[in-house]
Amino acid sequence: MNSEDKTLVEIIDENRQIDLAKYINYVSAPQAGAIATFSGTTRDTFEGKTVVELRYEAYVPMAIRNLKSICCSARSSWDLHSIAIAHRVGSVPVGEISVLIAVSATHRADALDACKFLIDELKASVPIWKKEVYSNGEVWKENTEFLERRFKH
Helix, strand or coil: CCHHHHEEEEEECCCCCCCHHHHHHHHCCCCCCEEEEEEEECCCEECCEEEEEEEEEECHHHHHHHHHHHHHHHHHHCCEEEEEEEEECEEEECCCEEEEEEEEECCHHHHHHHHHHHHHHHHHHCCEEEEEEECCEEEEECCHHHHHHHHHC
């Protein structure tokens, strides 16, 4: 099986929740001694404001292409078995998952390091935009990772 066969990247349509078990099952394998996951969820407050939901928009073809490229980069740095990434678009209410990353590897260090790399790179470079909707307004947000990378260049 080549590495592309062991990589699942999905942008989830509005009003569909991310099925955590689906992605953990995808990366599970007898040779994988570790599965690292990251799930980003909508929290109920930000800087003292009540958050109602997050709304995501994406340029889906480019987002998928960028996510696959990031997965290839992770594979070149760590010994990984499988990678699964899912990101929702549309409204994500408080308490629900907006992004999920699952990585399996023989050893935990590779899985954990790759998982952190994947979420950081996603936030820095993938064309997915977030609007925070508060009880008294809304604002488009730029990811810190994106801003840091932009200021470096």
